Amino acid sequence: MPPIPLHRFRPRLLGSLKGYGRDRFLADAGAGLTVGIVALPLAMAFAIASGVKPEAGLFTAIIAGFIISALGGSNVQIGGPAGAFIVIVYGIVERHGLANLLISTVMAGVLLFAMGLLRLGALVRYVPVNIVIGFTNGIAVLIALSQVRDLLGLRIDKLPADFFSQLRAFGQAMHTFNPHALVLGLLCFGGLLLWPRLFKRGDLLPGIHLPDRLTEAGMFQAAARMPGQIVALVTLTLASTLLALPVETIGSRFGGIPQGLPAFALPAFSWQTVQQLFIPTLTIAVLGAVESLLCARVADSLGQSAFPRHDPNQELMAQGVANIVTPFFGGIPATGTIARTVTNLRAGATTPVAGMVHAVVLLAIVLLAAPLALHVPLAVLAGILLFVAWNMGEWHEFARLRQFSLAYRTTLLGTFVLTVVFDLTVAVQVGLVSACVFFIWRMGTLFQAQPVPSGVAGVQVIGLYGALFFGAVGKIEDLADQVPADSRVLVLEMHRLVSMDASGLDALVQLQRALQRRGVRLVLADLNPQPRSLVRRAGFETALGEGGLAATLDEALRRWAPAQPLSPAT
Incomplete structure (x- = not known):
């Protein structure tokens, strides 16, 4: 029997450094600085929404982000905590505890590395697009739902993991509604929606055109390059602090963010625990593989011929190493992130050096400015995550459903509903089974x-x-x-x-x-x-x-x- 062909471990960084010069480094450094600033509020928001402390998201963005860029198979992909993992991570923490989440993440990393080593990266492309759309939209709804507590300022000690229990908890806590939190959250969400329009040909709203002398000013051009998330985070945090608004902050709930990375620590491990974590581990691995390779394909399509197409197997191996290492430093699952990757690409990145710089920038912020995070209102982070959920969902696909077959509509809507009401794992399993059944039926009729x-x-x-x-x-x-x-x-x-x-x-x-x-x-x-x-x-x-x-x-x-x-x- 011939040996199984294994994929050669060769990070894209090695080939990218050939002929690397000062101009390319400056371009990558500028892109890395931009992405690092964008990643700061997202990393904290994803961690809090996942049921862990904000520093867990920052540690993941720093450590996993550096490893994925250094060892990955894409020139511009940025790795770190992702919105797609929020629902999964929150459910695991609620049911199994934080220590078991770390164990599950390590085992998922081993699976991801094995998938890349065995050249299984191409298989991820065979997941039907209607299943991907269904669970992506479902995750977006769940992300938005998870932010209702902080958006409304509700006093809920521990938010349940399942859909109906969350709705019941919101209803029971509605008497604790905080209008100041709602105003901050809506201002953040609305500001993020309007920020790109403000600098697009000077059009703020339909029929409202800004004067050319203003749009051509240097200060206006500098503001146009500022990430909207940072602008919202800084301005609304200052407003909340100066006005002494009675809203919950990172400091009041978590006690702040430590200055520095955590020490290496081994979580408690037993084979009995491993058996209980089989399904969560498989979910993290499959979702991480799908998310990272979809993100890399988006980057390839946007980058066109500026750099070689990504190597899916090398990318999976890098994702695996990152998820094996990061939990030992208190991190959560990591994968490729579309928003930060697109930001990196549009900021002028050409090699994985930009992603490594982004991790260094985040580390510098944690070392130098961590105490400032004490004052960040959770309602502002909720507004940022609502914006992420809004952009994450492919809502136009619902309007186009009547153009497709009954099988396509049934699988997409079924996956969406099961993701929201039950569980992502169940949704993907049922979606794949239904897709196979409909495919068999269709081929039989042909x-x-x-x-x-x-x-x-x-x-x-x-x-x-x-x-x-x-x-x-x-x-x-x-x-x-x-x-x-x-x-x-x-x-x-x-x-x-x-x-x-x-x-x-x-x-x-x-x-x-x-x-x-x-x-x-x-x-x-x-x-x-x-x-x-x-x-x-x-x-x-x-x-x-x-x-x-x-x-x-x-x-x-x-x-x-x-x-x-x-x-x-x-």
């Missing part, structure tokens, strides 16, 4: 067995179209009853039969036996390579007897046109 005029007395011809597999064998089982009583030969013209599986072959064997009992000969004509190979390997050519396989339909008709005595097939 298979046709249609009569073809033969022009020869006693010879019936039926043309087979499509794929003869286990989902279509029912149309073969009825053919024996459709052959007229005076027939001597049944010819199956198989030129348009593209493939056949073992179940299809068995249906032909049963058809041949049924015809033989009636004294009718079965002939297969014009087989494509795959069906012909299967027929010969299974010994069915011998069972058909001499002349049982014909190169063309004309050859079969010429052979059986004369009245010949029919010898029983061997």
